[in-house]
Amino acid sequence: MNWDVIVIGGGGAGLAAAASAAESGASVLLLESELELGGSTQLSAGMFTAAGTSVQAALGVDDSPERFFQHYMDLNQWMLKPGLVRAFCEQAGPTLEWLLGLGVEIPAVVSHNAHMPGLCQAGVEDVWRGHVPKDQGLGLVQVLARACRTGGVEIVLGTRVDRLLHEDGRVVGAVADDVEVRAGAVVVASGGFARDPELLDRYYPSAGRAGDALFVVAAPGSRGDHLRFGEQVGAAVTGHEWGLMLPTAYFQRLHHWQSGFPPRSRVYVNGHGRRFMDEDASYAVSGGIIEAQDGPVWAIFDERARRGLPPGYAHWTPEHVLAEAEADRTARAATLPELAETIGVPADALVATVERWNAQLPHGRDADFLRHRTLAAKGADGPLDPIGEPPFYAVRTLPAELVCTHAGLEINASAQVLDVRGDVVPGLYAAGEAGAGVLGPRYVGGGNAVANALTMGRIAGLDAARTAGASAAAASA
Numbered sequence: 001m002n003w004d005v006i007v008i009g010g011g012g013a014g015l016a017a018a019a020s021a022a023e024s025g026a027s028v029l030l031l032e033s034e035l036e037l038g039g040s041t042q043l044s045a046g047m048f049t050a051a052g053t054s055v056q057a058a059l060g061v062d063d064s065p066e067r068f069f070q071h072y073m074d075l076n077q078w079m080l081k082p083g084l085v086r087a088f089c090e091q092a093g094p095t096l097e098w099l100l101g102l103g104v105e106i107p108a109v110v111s112h113n114a115h116m117p118g119l120c121q122a123g124v125e126d127v128w129r130g131h132v133p134k135d136q137g138l139g140l141v142q143v144l145a146r147a148c149r150t151g152g153v154e155i156v157l158g159t160r161v162d163r164l165l166h167e168d169g170r171v172v173g174a175v176a177d178d179v180e181v182r183a184g185a186v187v188v189a190s191g192g193f194a195r196d197p198e199l200l201d202r203y204y205p206s207a208g209r210a211g212d213a214l215f216v217v218a219a220p221g222s223r224g225d226h227l228r229f230g231e232q233v234g235a236a237v238t239g240h241e242w243g244l245m246l247p248t249a250y251f252q253r254l255h256h257w258q259s260g261f262p263p264r265s266r267v268y269v270n271g272h273g274r275r276f277m278d279e280d281a282s283y284a285v286s287g288g289i290i291e292a293q294d295g296p297v298w299a300i301f302d303e304r305a306r307r308g309l310p311p312g313y314a315h316w317t318p319e320h321v322l323a324e325a326e327a328d329r330t331a332r333a334a335t336l337p338e339l340a341e342t343i344g345v346p347a348d349a350l351v352a353t354v355e356r357w358n359a360q361l362p363h364g365r366d367a368d369f370l371r372h373r374t375l376a377a378k379g380a381d382g383p384l385d386p387i388g389e390p391p392f393y394a395v396r397t398l399p400a401e402l403v404c405t406h407a408g409l410e411i412n413a414s415a416q417v418l419d420v421r422g423d424v425v426p427g428l429y430a431a432g433e434a435g436a437g438v439l440g441p442r443y444v445g446g447g448n449a450v451a452n453a454l455t456m457g458r459i460a461g462l463d464a465a466r467t468a469g470a471s472a473a474a475a476s477a
């Protein structure tokens, strides 16, 4: 054996696996295909969902892994394996404490969004579980990379693993650039497949429903190599058709923190010209609600809202919306009935929808969809403006920003990869987007994927170090 543990991929899952295996005394080689560490984790806000943490306790939030587990399973309609999800919910808190011990900073203050360090509402949970670190995903990566260096992990950049070494039914290493490296255990942490159109067609075909509006924000290394490794060793794949697509305007092409945000004073209407949701609902549920509507969904707002858009973003600015309207890609009309005709919804319904909105939220309450509660959680102050100043606009809104994919190698509660019969593939672990079964049909809110990557990465690293130690002992006996 050259190494106790080889880790494939240096994003959140890989760094957590490598640092924890090294902490357990294993010799670790980490291979990263790109010229820098970080993957999608580095691009993320770093929000981390966990229950029963010291940050929650300092804010007086009474929570437990059991409560987290119940919410997680209910939101995912119990379509996930309870044993695996239970392990994740139990270990997310300790993993967060481990990160705090390594130097990650999460102040015990109330946060109103994924870019404000502290504790915020992650999704639709009853107690807040979204832990936002200082310095976001980049900060997490830097802290974990430092822990790897301190632990003596050998990190090799610019080296894409081509295949696994599989001998006598056991994974014994990996091959990169025609060089074989051997180890007692291998952790696949190579991220998702959002950047590979063929794999998207195969494992997440519904992403194609976004058509020309589809855009991918996942890191360039998200090429789906885990699925190719899995084929090599007969691994089971789970999570077909699951992933995170954020609702966006058809004209957005960048993650929302760069593209910008639609006007606060807007309503979403469906093909019947009716409002159907809290427009600020978490993406834990908003994509699914939008997809369930009859006909296209439109964001309706007025001239005052367009003018009030803040500058400094790539797409949601007064000038960009105007340019889209002048190019006839965004619908614009002098009256609501004319706007309704342009977008093909019943005029009387659209007029009634806007009248009802004007009678509600501009006065502080949304009796139909309780949007005032979401706005309060986001720290919004003051009532919203009514929709009344012509011209009026309608912007097609749909889930089209592909953030991460959930189909990957099926794992058990120790992050060991399972084969198609459900047996462990000896010597092989997977975590993060590569290791599937924790990220389900419903994303439980901001922080679900980073928590999955780091928690299951840490579990994989600890168990891989133990397995490697056992095989080394057996080999020398």
Ligand SMILES: Cc1cc2nc3c(=O)[nH]c(=O)nc-3n(C[C@H](O)[C@H](O)[C@H](O)COP(=O)(O)OP(=O)(O)OC[C@H]3O[C@@H](n4cnc5c(N)ncnc54)[C@H](O)[C@@H]3O)c2cc1C
Residues within 6 Å of the ligand: 008, 009, 010, 011, 012, 013, 014, 031, 032, 033, 034, 037, 038, 039, 040, 041, 042, 043, 044, 045, 046, 047, 048, 114, 159, 160, 161, 162, 189, 190, 191, 192, 217, 218, 219, 220, 221, 222, 223, 225, 255, 403, 404, 431, 432, 433, 434, 446, 447, 448, 449, 450, 451, 453
């Ligand atoms: C813009 C953005 C914002 C996000 N915000 C959040 C958030 O705030 N909270 C949250 O929970 N989730 C968020 N997510 C999702 C989350 O960041 C990811 O799902 C998670 O970080 C994935 O971690 P990972 O370790 O599985 O993959 P990655 O972090 O992508 O790491 C995989 C690594 O493996 C490397 N690799 C790939 N193939 C090979 C190979 N063959 N050999 C060697 N190396 C290889 C890649 O280059 C990459 O560095 C966000 C994602 C994006 C893109």
